[in-house]
Amino acid sequence: MTFLLRVNKHEAPPDRFDRRLLPAMMLSSALNPVNSSIISVSLVPIGVAFGASASETAWLVSALYLATAVGQPVVGRLVDLYGPRWIYLGGTMLAGLAGLLGVLAPQFWVLVLARVVLGFGTCAGYPASMYLIRSExxxxxxxxxxxxxxxxxxxxQTVTVIGPTLGGLLIHVGGWRTTFAVNIPLALACLVLGARRIPKVVVAQRSTLSSLDFPGxxxxxxxxxxxxxxxxxxxxAHWYLPVIALLTGIGLIIREMRIAQPFLDVRVLGGNLPLVATFLRNLLACMVLYCYLYGFTQWLEQGRGLSAAxxxxxxxxxxLTAIGVSTLTGRRPEIRAKLLVGSLGQVLVAVVLLTLHSGSAIWLLVVGSMIMGIPQGLNTLANQNALYLQADPTRIGSSxxxxxxxxxxxAxxxxxxxxxxxxxGSSGAGLPSLAGFMLVSSVALVLLTTLDRSLARLGRSQ
Known part of the structure; x- marks a missing residue:
């Protein structure tokens, strides 16, 4: 390891994890999921306030996704190079400023800008937390x-659960702007906890800002x-977008293979296929999960005739099942077994969805929801633990x-x-097609997990 020398007045016991880090880690890493979920109940009142259509308010969701998808590995690389403290503090300051910008926004486009800033600001928490776990x-x-x-x-997971409920309560009390304002006290709490708990570090191979791989x-x-x-x-009609993605991807690979300190070390990724497989498994698992969260929820309201509540x-x-499953199985080292049970659980959920219709009993919907909680709890935890063990320790943040x-x-x-x-629309005729898509994705996840023999060794190595 090349990166950590702790500089702290009160050193933690040498043989135990410094649990004083936990509040700062958990709160900051949850900033992104809470803002991903809380916006779901804000879109309609924001659209009414600014006269924005549904396609326009959808950019409030997309803006955060775009900023986060791009920003997470970039900010993670900064954490690897400079340590977590200042990146963590800078990110939470951005999140607080984004909340203030949302509160004061006079026009709709300012809200979209606030969500972009919020996306970048909330990128720091998770990579910094994984870095701290590895260093401890x-x-x-x-x-x-x-x-x-x-x-x-x-x-x-808990924050994802309470996000919509919290958003609804905040809107009831103070209007939709409170869903942006909530970031201000959360960011202040992160700043205080980060300044007090996150240690200063000396990175043995610290890079200067000018040496960062900006072209990459x-x-x-x-x-x-x-x-x-x-x-x-x-x-x-948008055929040119995947062409641009392909050309820039090729350019990225060529660029990163020619320099000594690449932003994205494609040689390491190419030589670490189990890690690449973990990224792919996580993508498939999350795609099925969000199909359920977005698509099935839409069908419940339009096809089954339920209210939003x-x-x-x-x-x-x-x-609730996901939280319970994660808590009960979290300390068990088996990664492959968790992924197999989780992926098979998603197959079962897809099969249940294929049987549903507009007159399906509520108890059947609830049972399907409980079953879906099992893969949600297992897959999220197993993929996170797999990454922790597979990633190059000096690139844990970017990974x-x-x-x-x-x-x-x-998503x-x-x-x-x-x-x-x-x-x-309301006929619900599209649910079987969506369930079929989920089934194919789930079967692909089962196969990818079954064929990855490295997972068995990984579980024993914990």
Missing amino acids: ADRTGKGSPAGVLTALAVAN IGLFTGMLVALLIFLMKPQV GAGLVLLPMS AGLLRTSTYFG IGAAAAGGAFLSS
């Missing part, structure tokens, strides 16, 4: 701190932006960022699938 494991000499990794996963970052950004915009609304109650058992990027690719792919298959 090296300091204590105790490989994988399963309990800490579980706490991080459960914190993110630019090519990576161009590739992702072109691909993500196409996936948000795929059309034949009723649809939320149907989905609640999924989230964690890429894992989050694969999550957003899955955007799910949104595109929902738009394509559920365009038939």
Whole structure:
């Protein structure tokens, strides 16, 4: 390891994880999921306030996804190069400023800008947390701190659960601007916790700002932006977007293979196929999950005739089950077994969705929701733990960022699938097509997990 020398007045016990880091880690890594979920209940009142159409307010969602998908690995690389403290503090300051910008926004485009800034600001928490977990494991000499990794996963799942409920309460109390204002106290809390708890570090191979691979970052950004915009609304008329993504991707590979300190070390990724497989598994798992969250929720309201509140109650058992499953299985080292059970659970959910119709009993919907909670809890935790063990320790921040990027690719792919298959409106005729798409993706996840023999060794190495 080349990166960590702790500089702290009060050193933690040499053989135990410094649990004083946990509040700062959990709160900052949850900033992104809470802003991803809280906006769902804000879109309608924001559209009314500014006279914006549904297609326009959708950019409030897309702007955060784009900024986060691009920013996570970039900010993660900065964490690897400069340590977590200042990147963490700078990111939370951006999140607080974005909240203030949203509160004061006089026009709709300013809100979109606030969401972009918010996306970049919330990029720091997760890579910084994974960096700290790795550095604490090296300091204590105790490989994988399963309990800490579980706490991080459960914190993110819990925030995703309460996001829409919190948003609804805030809007009821103070209007839609409160869903932006909530970032101000959260950012202040992160700043205080970060300044007090996150240690200063000396990076043995610290780079100067001028040595950063800006051309590589630019090519990576161009590739992702072109691909993500196409996936948000795929059309034949937008054929040039995947072409741009392909050309910039080729340019990125050529560039990164020719320099000594690349932003994205394609040689390392090419030689670490198990890590690449983890990114792909995470993408597939998240695509199925978000198909359920976005598409199935839409069907519940349009095809099954439930209210928004009723649809939320149907989905609640999924989230509660996911938290319980993560908590119960978090300390167990098996990664392959968790992924197999999780992927098979998604297959089962897709089969259940194929049987549903407008008259399906509520209890059947609730049972399906509970089943979906099992893969949500297992897949998220297993992929996170796999990345922790597979990634190059000196690039743990950027690797964690890429894992989050694969999550957003899955979410955007799910949104595109929902738009394509559920365009038939209230008839609900598109649900079987969406369920079939989920089934194919789930089977692909089963096969990818089954064929990856490295996962068995990985579980034993924890």
